[in-house]
Amino acid sequence: MTDFDYAPALESRSIVTIESEYGHFINGEFVKGANHFPTINPSNEEVLSQISLGGAQDIDRAVASARVAFESTWSKMPGKERGKYLYRIARIMQERSREFAVLESLDNGKPIRESRDIDIPLACAHFFYHAGWADKLEFAGVGSSPRPLGVAGQIIPWNFPLLMLAWKIAPALAAGNTVVLKPAETTSLTALLFAQVCQQAELPAGVVNIVTGDGRTGSALVDHPGIDKIAFTGSTQVGKAIARAIAPTKKKATLELGGKAANIVFDDAPVDECVEGIVNGIFFNQGHVCCAGSRLIVQESIAEEIVSQLKVRMSKIRVGDPLDKNTDLGAINSAEQLSKITALTKSGEDEGAMRWSPECALPKKGFWFAPTVFTGVTQAHRIAQEEIFGPVLSVLTFRTPQEAIEKANNTPYGLSAGVWSEKGSRIHWASQQLKAGVIWANTFNKFDPTSPFGGYKESGWGREGGSHGLTAYLKSAEEGGNNE
Amino acid sequence: MEFYGLVDGTEISLRKFLQTLSGVDQIGAEARAAMLATRSIKTSAKNWAIDLAISMVDLTTLEGADTPGKVRALCNKAVRPDSTDSSVPSVGAICVYNDMVAIAREHLDSIGGSHVPVAAVSTAFPSGRASMAVKIQDTQDALDAGATEIDMVIDRGAFLSGQFQVVFDEIAKIRTLCGTKAHLKVILETGELVTYDNVRTASFIAMLAGADFIKTSTGKVSPAATPPVVLVMLEAVRDFHQLTNHKIGVKAAGGIRTTKDAIKQLVLVNETVGSQWLSPSLFRIGASALLNDLLMQRMKARDGFYPSPSYVSID
Numbered sequence: 141m142t143d144f145d146y147a148p149a150l151e152s153r154s155i156v157t158i159e160s161e162y163g164h165f166i167n168g169e170f171v172k173g174a175n176h177f178p179t180i181n182p183s184n185e186e187v188l189s190q191i192s193l194g195g196a197q198d199i200d201r202a203v204a205s206a207r208v209a210f211e212s213t214w215s216k217m218p219g220k221e222r223g224k225y226l227y228r229i230a231r232i233m234q235e236r237s238r239e240f241a242v243l244e245s246l247d248n249g250k251p252i253r254e255s256r257d258i259d260i261p262l263a264c265a266h267f268f269y270h271a272g273w274a275d276k277l278e279f280a281g282v283g284s285s286p287r288p289l290g291v292a293g294q295i296i297p298w299n300f301p302l303l304m305l306a307w308k309i310a311p312a313l314a315a316g317n318t319v320v321l322k323p324a325e326t327t328s329l330t331a332l333l334f335a336q337v338c339q340q341a342e343l344p345a346g347v348v349n350i351v352t353g354d355g356r357t358g359s360a361l362v363d364h365p366g367i368d369k370i371a372f373t374g375s376t377q378v379g380k381a382i383a384r385a386i387a388p389t390k391k392k393a394t395l396e397l398g399g400k401a402a403n404i405v406f407d408d409a410p411v412d413e414c415v416e417g418i419v420n421g422i423f424f425n426q427g428h429v430c431c432a433g434s435r436l437i438v439q440e441s442i443a444e445e446i447v448s449q450l451k452v453r454m455s456k457i458r459v460g461d462p463l464d465k466n467t468d469l470g471a472i473n474s475a476e477q478l479s480k481i482t483a484l485t486k487s488g489e490d491e492g493a494m495r496w497s498p499e500c501a502l503p504k505k506g507f508w509f510a511p512t513v514f515t516g517v518t519q520a521h522r523i524a525q526e527e528i529f530g531p532v533l534s535v536l537t538f539r540t541p542q543e544a545i546e547k548a549n550n551t552p553y554g555l556s557a558g559v560w561s562e563k564g565s566r567i568h569w570a571s572q573q574l575k576a577g578v579i580w581a582n583t584f585n586k587f588d589p590t591s592p593f594g595g596y597k598e599s600g601w602g603r604e605g606g607s608h609g610l611t612a613y614l615k616s617a618e619e620g621g622n623n624e
Numbered sequence: 625m626e627f628y629g630l631v632d633g634t635e636i637s638l639r640k641f642l643q644t645l646s647g648v649d650q651i652g653a654e655a656r657a658a659m660l661a662t663r664s665i666k667t668s669a670k671n672w673a674i675d676l677a678i679s680m681v682d683l684t685t686l687e688g689a690d691t692p693g694k695v696r697a698l699c700n701k702a703v704r705p706d707s708t709d710s711s712v713p714s715v716g717a718i719c720v721y722n723d724m725v726a727i728a729r730e731h732l733d734s735i736g737g738s739h740v741p742v743a744a745v746s747t748a749f750p751s752g753r754a755s756m757a758v759k760i761q762d763t764q765d766a767l768d769a770g771a772t773e774i775d776m777v778i779d780r781g782a783f784l785s786g787q788f789q790v791v792f793d794e795i796a797k798i799r800t801l802c803g804t805k806a807h808l809k810v811i812l813e814t815g816e817l818v819t820y821d822n823v824r825t826a827s828f829i830a831m832l833a834g835a836d837f838i839k840t841s842t843g844k845v846s847p848a849a850t851p852p853v854v855l856v857m858l859e860a861v862r863d864f865h866q867l868t869n870h871k872i873g874v875k876a877a878g879g880i881r882t883t884k885d886a887i888k889q890l891v892l893v894n895e896t897v898g899s900q901w902l903s904p905s906l907f908r909i910g911a912s913a914l915l916n917d918l919l920m921q922r923m924k925a926r927d928g929f930y931p932s933p934s935y936v937s938i939d
Contacts, residue, residue, distance in 0.1 A: 413653060
């Protein structure tokens with residue numbers, strides 16, 4: 141051996157038990173579904189389990205049980221008591237974090253390093269943070285006696301299954317709402333394990349209900365008259381459909397939609413850390429990140445150096461088995477997503493951008509895509525405009541700071557952005573000009589439950605996290621409503 | 625070409641060059657090092673890394689209490705780290721004060737260890753606070769006694785007061801003195817430079833002035849060879865190679881006591897400069913206690929259980 145070949149270091153999957161079939165979690169119990177569909181491991185296409193396909197009846201029962209729980213117990217319970225349940229859930233999740241991490245990597249395809257070090261700890265942190273809010277709601281900024289909205293319908297995506305569940309459920313419960321949550325079709329397993337945690341924590345029946353299924357299940361939830369609020373994270377296309385569907389109703393909504401974030405690199409950026417940030421920005425979670433730094437906008441004078449160092453760094457990215465502790469880039473979540481990424485990258489080539497990937501052997505089975513960078517990209521290219529949601533970076537250049545900002549804002553999205561410079565005044569100036577909900581300076585893709593997250597323009601409505609996110613589940617006493 | 629054609633020996637050219645270096649973001653550098661520390665090195669990869677690490681150890685004794693007996697004992701250990709297993713490689717070098725060089729060289733040669741070089745710490749190690757005449761004499765003594773590696777310290781006082789050319793000139797002079805007789809390792813003493821920006825700047829000054837190796841620390845100041853410091857130095861070496869096509873080695877010294885620490889360093893090397901640097905000619909680990917931990921891990925891999933420390937020699 142002349143090279144340092146890391147021997148496989150597989151996390152054991154024996155820690156987690158996967159049932160052959162799952163039902164829905166309604167009113168504190170698992171109930172058998174009528175029809176099922178398979179959920180697979182995207183890294184090898186192995187069928188992991190059969191998931192129930194929820195229909196209008198299942199949604200109906202779940203909403204009814206959430207309504208009863210809301211009116212009879214949860215909204216009446218003192219905040220301090222609700223906080224105890226949230227703390228208990230957070231602690232159990234921490235205790236079972238290896239189970240959650242392995243299951244998430246199996247079902248989603250993300251590397252165990254990320255599920256273990258990022259997804260699961262952050263999900264726990266969201267419960268801990270919101271547990272602390274439960275008895276302090278009068279300080280959230282919606283008047284001296286804020287009230288919950290009622291029953292929240294929550295629809296989450298497949299890119300961070302458990303983390304998005306935590307973002308949705310923790311604030312809703314802290315504020316005194318009950319929920320009906322629909323996980324993404326391809327990644328239901330950690331939500332169903334979370335249902336077990338709710339049982340273990342002896343959470344009152346009906347406070348959390350989980351109905352699995354596909355888009356039809358989600359749309360039944362959105363259309364249900366017993367829902368007071370919809371919280372959705374997913375594509376802008378579906379977000380718009382939801383907005384249309386609830387427009388004639390009194391339902392409130394928060395929508396976390398797509399993004400095409402600009403990562404702006406000025407000529408005085410710290411090169412190595414910047415390259416690292418570019419890599420984290422676009423290759424974290426296979427680029428399945430709505431706030432991914434998918435457009436690198438780099439000052440022309442250092443573009444060559446940055447791109448060449450980026451290529452050196454990209455050749456060190458370890459693509460492979462998500463359960464291997466040394467894997468950096470895992471599997472693409474589904475065949476459908478893979479074909480979307482493939483089609484968009486093809487358009488990049490067709491439109492004349494230069495495509496580059498390091499040499500890397502991709503596994504034969506499963507859904508895989510090598511880390512890819514396009515140079516010579518212009519604003520007119522599709523790959524500079526459309527969200528690829530995969531490990532594909534587009535590199536554009538600029539000459540003046542003003543031009544960087546104009547290019548960065550020249551998109552229908554506005555979820556996040558990054559600024560790289562050693563000059564503090566320039567960072568402040570740039571972040572004031574950028575139309576994006578989150579701006580990272582000399583870092584990228586950092587998350588914290590205390591920090592609000594959300595977008596401008598077609599990236600969504602409202603914020604999640606921090607007191608901003610909490611108020612999206614509260615109303616002032618003056619607002620009144622059907623739950624008084 | 626002198627100084628790789630990048631500077632001409634004048635202060636203005638050195639300052640001009642240093643201005644072209646990008647800064648180092650502390651949080652980013654520490655995060656990268658922490659991420660690489662999560663690499664899980666097991667089974668065959670671990671066994672390979674242990675033997676490589678043994679061959680990279682600069683087995684060191686730098687005490688006021690050093691005696692010829694102690695140095696000879698260390699030489700025995702350097703040549704055959706495990707007397708019960710001849711497949712264990714010799715270490716990279718023996719590292720001693722200059723009055724012990726001749727004793728070490730003579731003893732190594734007499735026990736079949738002529739392949740193990742002797743390194744001498746030099747230039748008023750560890751503080752570097754002496755006149756240039758003394759530093760030159762110090763180095764000359766070590767060379768005359770048979771040292772083939774010189775571990776010099778930079779003048780941190782000069783560096784921190786912004787006299788980069790003074791630092792450069794000292795290194796260049798010692799470089800000339802070493803000629804082709806000895807490899808020059810330049811100790812930055814990163815624990816006194818404190819910031820990663822300083823570490824990067826000092827690395828480049830040393831490389832430009834003719835260092836064969838840049839070395840983190842004397843071992844007398846803490847913190848020493850922390851993973852982010854070594855990362856920043858490896859990045860400097862990588863950039864210097866891209867610039868000049870010249871490979872400079874890195875020596876991580878101080879605070880590396882366990883096999884786990886050593887393997888983390890090898891991962892840093894592998895993922896920053898690449899596998900070409902995974903050789904004792906380009907990466908060394910300055911240590912004393914580390915060697916025994918490596919040997920015990922090696923026995924564990926061979927026998928399936930950890931030996932009692934009594935099975936490993938204390939020198």
